[in-house]
Amino acid sequence: MKKHVVFFEVEGGTDKGPDGYRPDTLPMLKSLRKRGWMAEVIFYADEKKDEIFERVVQDADAYVSRINPGNLKDESAYFQLLRQLCEFGVKGMPHPDAMIGYGAKDALIKLRDTPLVPEDTFAYYDIASFKKNFPKSLKKGERVLKQNRGSTGEGIWRVQLASDSEEAEEVSLNATLRCTEAKDNHVEEHTLETFMTFCEQYIIGENGMLVDMPFLPRIKEGEIRLLMLHKTPVNVVHKKPAEGEDAFSATLFSGAKYRYDSPEEWGGLVRSFLDSLPVIMERLGGYNLPLIWTADFILDTDEQGHDCYILGEMNCSCVGFTSQLSLSENVADEIISILSEVESMEQLNNR
Known part of the structure; x- marks a missing residue:
């Protein structure tokens, strides 16, 4: 193992701090370096695609994508690079097709005949x-x-x-x-x-x-977002829409109020979602779960009058955790754990 991870960013965009980086990127680099790993940021640009490919294939075990596709002129070229890297043995976090599968609303259709949708x-x-x-x-x-x-x-x-x-x-x-x-x-x-x-x-x-x-209608009680680190829930964000007859948006920009809870406070939802992960993985292409991703739920009432949770969307393109930068330590540990598991599997297969 090379013990080297590349983080992809892109110049510009509203998600950058004064230093030009996403606020949650450098903390992850520092956490990996504390553990004796090499970690660096590469700013993606279409015209540098071939150069980036050669460098990453030679140097890195894995990439972590920290680019919001909305900040790219043509996301297809970026995804093509990521696919090539995965084909040449670089571990994708996430694989580009997983990024599309988990990040698109189309995922709801693939899960329609499950209790989630x-x-x-x-x-x-x-x-x-x-x-x-x-x-x-x-x-x-x-x-x-x-x-x-x-x-x-x-x-x-x-x-x-x-x-x-x-x-x-x-x-x-x-x-x-x-x-x-x-x-x-x-x-x-x-x-x-x-x-x-x-x-x-x-x-x-x-x-x-x-x-x-x-x-x-129970969206008015709040949307519940599970922040997932690979297969582990790390926190729950309760997002209550602004007051008003028509208001239903759970975004900060629209005036929603956020509350951060521990996964233990939402035990029923967390357990049922973790039980659903094998089906979700199968329906969305069979790829490994993303490194950092979210699942958003809305409260509903089932036919027996009991609370149930409906999946509204998932996201894994570039989920941020700027309000809890200490999670960078957990992310670094998970990256190393995933790559160690990959190395162990390769060694078994080569015996």
Whole structure:
């Protein structure tokens, strides 16, 4: 083992501190160096892709991706580099296809027939199916539409009927809707027809699609985020939306209040989620779990009147822990543990 880990960042972006780095990157480097490992940051750029590949393959055991794909002009080139590194034996944290699988809202569709996701959750991969089926699902009640790769609540809409007394099987195109975006809880009124036309932008393009889920009113009690370090929950963030009839967003930018709890305080949720990990891994491509990732849950009530938890989304592209930088010590230990396990497996296979 080379005992060398590379952290990928990209220059610029709103996630950087005054020194040009993400605030949680350098603490991880320092924690690894304290343990006798070499750790460095490489700033990715498309024009340096070949040079970066040669250097990392020669020097490193693993990479840790700390790039928000939204800060890249073309994420496909970056993911191509990561795939090549994995193919040449560099341990991906995470593998780029795991990053896509766990980070896209499409994951909810792959988990639809599990207790994690409601059965009446739908996916629209083309405009025709969206326009054909969304008026029918909206007839069932309030819905939430989610674009596939959005972040910070952008492109996530709570959709309510403002007026529709028809007895038809689907909502009419001229029905008035109240549409609230999770980005900042602002409300817009549209007809169903104009809103669906507006939403076409989320379906067009590479990885474009929309997820259509029932709105869960108990979001007002708070969204529960599990912060996972590989296969271990390290904390729980309880995110309570701002007050207001239409507010449902659990982002800080929208005014939500955050509370940090220990996993032990949410024992039922944690146990059920850990029990689900084998199924999640299988459904999302069979890749190793990401190094740092999150799973967001919303409280609901089951048919027996008991509390249950519905998976709203997962994220592993570049999960931050800037409010708890001491976790860098745990991250360093987990990186070393993962790589030691990989080395042990390789030695067994070579006997």
